[in-house]
Amino acid sequence: MHIEKIEYGPEKVGFWSNVAFILIILLTLGAAGITGMIIWKIVTSDPSAASTRSFIENIGKLLAYLLFIMAAILYLYVKGLLQDEYVTVLE
Numbered sequence: 001m002h003i004e005k006i007e008y009g010p011e012k013v014g015f016w017s018n019v020a021f022i023l024i025i026l027l028t029l030g031a032a033g034i035t036g037m038i039i040w041k042i043v044t045s046d047p048s049a050a051s052t053r054s055f056i057e058n059i060g061k062l063l064a065y066l067l068f069i070m071a072a073i074l075y076l077y078v079k080g081l082l083q084d085e086y087v088t089v090l091e
Contacts, residue, residue: 020081
């Protein structure tokens with residue numbers, strides 16, 4: 001196959017792209033906050049407290065929340081802001 005030309009689709013504009021952009025900004029701030037909490041808990045906790053099951057469960061929950069937020073950011077970027085592309089292929 002040979003890719004001849006990539007044509008860009010319509011630019012994402014309108015209400016939903018603005019909502020996606022605002023949500024991406026808010027989710028990014030939330031992800032930064034959760035990351036800060038994780039680092040703060042790891043750095044400031046005593047070694048005896050850090051080896052307990054509850055501490056590990058709390059860090060695991062925060063990491064799961066962080067992963068969910070990052071997936072939501074990626075989804076909103078792809079569906080809400082990224083332009084569609086069309087590829088013309090010659091065989």
